[in-house]
Amino acid sequence: MDTKMVEANRRSANFHPTVWGDFFLSFSSINTKDIDNLKNETELHKYMKEKVKNMLQKTVDKSVEKLKLIDTIQRLGVAYHFESQIEACLCNIYDSDKNFLQEDGEDISVVALRFRLLRQYGYLVSSDVLTKFMDEEGKFSELSMGTNLEGIMNLYEAAHYGLPGENILDEALKFTSSYLESLLPTLNNLDASKVEHALKLPVQKALNRVAAGLYISIYEEDESHNSILLTYAKLDFNVLQKLQQKELSDITKWWKGLDCPKNFPFARDRVAECYFWISAIFFEPKYWMTRKFETKIMAMSSIIDDIYDVYGTFDELILFTDAIDRWDISAANELPPYMRHCYKALFDVYEEIEELAIQSETKIFGVDYAKTSMKELARAYMEEAKWFHSGYVPAVEKYLRVALVTSGYLMLTMHSFVGMGEIATKEVFDWAANEPLLVRAASIICRLTDDMVGHEFEQKRGHVASAVECYVKENGAPKQEAYVEFQKMVTNAWKDMNKECLQPIAIPKSLLEGIVNLARVIHLLYQDEDNYTHSNTKLKNLITFFLVDPMRI
Numbered sequence: 253m254d255t256k257m258v259e260a261n262r263r264s265a266n267f268h269p270t271v272w273g274d275f276f277l278s279f280s281s282i283n284t285k286d287i288d289n290l291k292n293e294t295e296l297h298k299y300m301k302e303k304v305k306n307m308l309q310k311t312v313d314k315s316v317e318k319l320k321l322i323d324t325i326q327r328l329g330v331a332y333h334f335e336s337q338i339e340a341c342l343c344n345i346y347d348s349d350k351n352f353l354q355e356d357g358e359d360i361s362v363v364a365l366r367f368r369l370l371r372q373y374g375y376l377v378s379s380d381v382l383t384k385f386m387d388e389e390g391k392f393s394e395l396s397m398g399t400n401l402e403g404i405m406n407l408y409e410a411a412h413y414g415l416p417g418e419n420i421l422d423e424a425l426k427f428t429s430s431y432l433e434s435l436l437p438t439l440n441n442l443d444a445s446k447v448e449h450a451l452k453l454p455v456q457k458a459l460n461r462v463a464a465g466l467y468i469s470i471y472e473e474d475e476s477h478n479s480i481l482l483t484y485a486k487l488d489f490n491v492l493q494k495l496q497q498k499e500l501s502d503i504t505k506w507w508k509g510l511d512c513p514k515n516f517p518f519a520r521d522r523v524a525e526c527y528f529w530i531s532a533i534f535f536e537p538k539y540w541m542t543r544k545f546e547t548k549i550m551a552m553s554s555i556i557d558d559i560y561d562v563y564g565t566f567d568e569l570i571l572f573t574d575a576i577d578r579w580d581i582s583a584a585n586e587l588p589p590y591m592r593h594c595y596k597a598l599f600d601v602y603e604e605i606e607e608l609a610i611q612s613e614t615k616i617f618g619v620d621y622a623k624t625s626m627k628e629l630a631r632a633y634m635e636e637a638k639w640f641h642s643g644y645v646p647a648v649e650k651y652l653r654v655a656l657v658t659s660g661y662l663m664l665t666m667h668s669f670v671g672m673g674e675i676a677t678k679e680v681f682d683w684a685a686n687e688p689l690l691v692r693a694a695s696i697i698c699r700l701t702d703d704m705v706g707h708e709f710e711q712k713r714g715h716v717a718s719a720v721e722c723y724v725k726e727n728g729a730p731k732q733e734a735y736v737e738f739q740k741m742v743t744n745a746w747k748d749m750n751k752e753c754l755q756p757i758a759i760p761k762s763l764l765e766g767i768v769n770l771a772r773v774i775h776l777l778y779q780d781e782d783n784y785t786h787s788n789t790k791l792k793n794l795i796t797f798f799l800v801d802p803m804r805i
């Protein structure tokens with residue numbers, strides 16, 4: 253270390269060391285026994301897939317059974333194999349006669365399920381269909397709906413698809429959430445697990461892959477389960493897990509080369525956590541390229557964030573921001589050793605991205621958009637550093653102009669597009685570059701949720717004022733008021749996202765889904781605390797479940 257580094261007055265965040273270290277390196281090769289198992293598993297996977305496909309084909313279109321089947325396939329995390337059949341079926345329902353949402357005598361369970369599936373696939377069906385289940389005062393109640401657990405749960409799931417101003421769904425969510433909570437102590441084990449799962453991870457806020465992994469055991473407990481669907485879901489889980497173990501092994505090898513504990517001892521050493529974050533969003537095998545470099549970019553951004561927020565001196569940060577803005581490898585020579593190391597590593601990642609993009613005929617122009625978003629991120633980090641070093645606490649609106657950029661979600665969006673091939677056209681990148689509502693909404697969810705759970709830990713070590721401190725200063729109000737206000741903004745951001753996912757959509761659905769999934773990661777990892785920074789409990793368990801232990805078939 254050079255002496256200047258030792259002498260400078262630096263902060264320390266005392267982040268805990270890596271949880272995973274070299275653990276995933278051992279998944280780099282597969283032994284002969286595993287190859288045989290893999291062959292058998294792949295064969296069985298293929299065979300079961302045909303069976304599920306047949307099941308879907310044979311079930312009568314527009315029937316209640318078909319809706320339930322689609323719901324189960326989705327909940328088990330395998331809908332991505334049957335997207336075209338599912339789309340066709342829901343399109344058929346939407347295009348049919350005007351009464352499709354409510355046949356005579358249908359109960360809330362069917363009406364709400366159909367409503368939710370259609371909204372989920374982008375069809376703007378009217379929520380008026382639910383008014384029939386309200387009482388004279390326009391409220392949902394036990395009496396108006398009957399105490400049918402499935403119906404209440406289906407209404408609960410549907411209610412998450414509300415749009416701005418759609419009060420009926422606000423009402424539905426209020427009633428169903430508190431009713432389900434109150435029912436919990438009275439339910440048998442299986443129903444209680446279903447309700448707890450739904451309360452924690454409603455379909456609209458859940459990463460499908462994660463919710464599915466956790467739902468499989470609940471489904472297995474249900475005696476009425478379909479054993480073909482169950483086995484197929486488990487097989488699929490294991491096939492993806494093996495693929496992801498190998499990918500994470502390669503990424504760990506790269507990460508080890510950076511030697512984080514030695515070169516960036518002040519930073520969060522979290523590469524497996526970054527991979528989990530990204531692979532839960534882009535889980536389909538065909539998105540391997542996005543998983544690979546999005547993880548690397550995220551892990552690098554995490555170090556860069558810690559350089560700005562924790563370790564770098566103000567003068568060093570000016571040099572670093574300037575070097576990133578110039579994007580010129582010779583600028584590395586002007587940086588102190590630890591920054592130089594980071595800068596060069598960042599360049600190496602972009603070199604790899606460019607090579608991969610060319611090889612796979614992804615259009616290379618996307619990489620320029622990605623670099624621009626990284627420069628914007630660094631400039632925004634610098635703006636926050638200036639505020640911190642001058643003790644400035646901006647008003648919330650001013651803070652958010654910068655802090656939505658430092659949420660990193662526009663940057664991650666741009667990089668994800670690069671890996672997703674032909675569908676990411678120039679128009680798509682331009683769309684993202686123009687601050688669309690969807691990206692803004694995902695960034696609001698990320699920034700405000702992160703600030704609400706993380707600000708006390710951050711302020712203790714010295715950190716730019718978070719949205720909470722900005723609100724308190726601007727309004728002379730207690731922090732509890734800030735939490736309430738921000739929770740409202742987060743709720744509205746989810747509604748904006750629902751709106752932006754309705755037809756006609758601005759960009760291809762799989763790209764939109766990636767952005768919504770970015771917000772869903774926050775719902776999973778930042779509800780109670782910042783489980784990324786403090787990754788040795790909840791996130792450790794999730795990684796063990798999804799990336800280490802296979803399911804018993």
Ligand SMILES: CC(C)=CCC/C(C)=C/COP(=O)(O)OP(=O)(O)O
Binds near residue numbers: 551
């Ligand atoms: C989404 C991206 C780019 C993630 C990289 C890792 C990261 C910086 C997480 C948030 O950390 P934090 O809670 O310390 O963020 P901040 O310093 O912005 O509050």
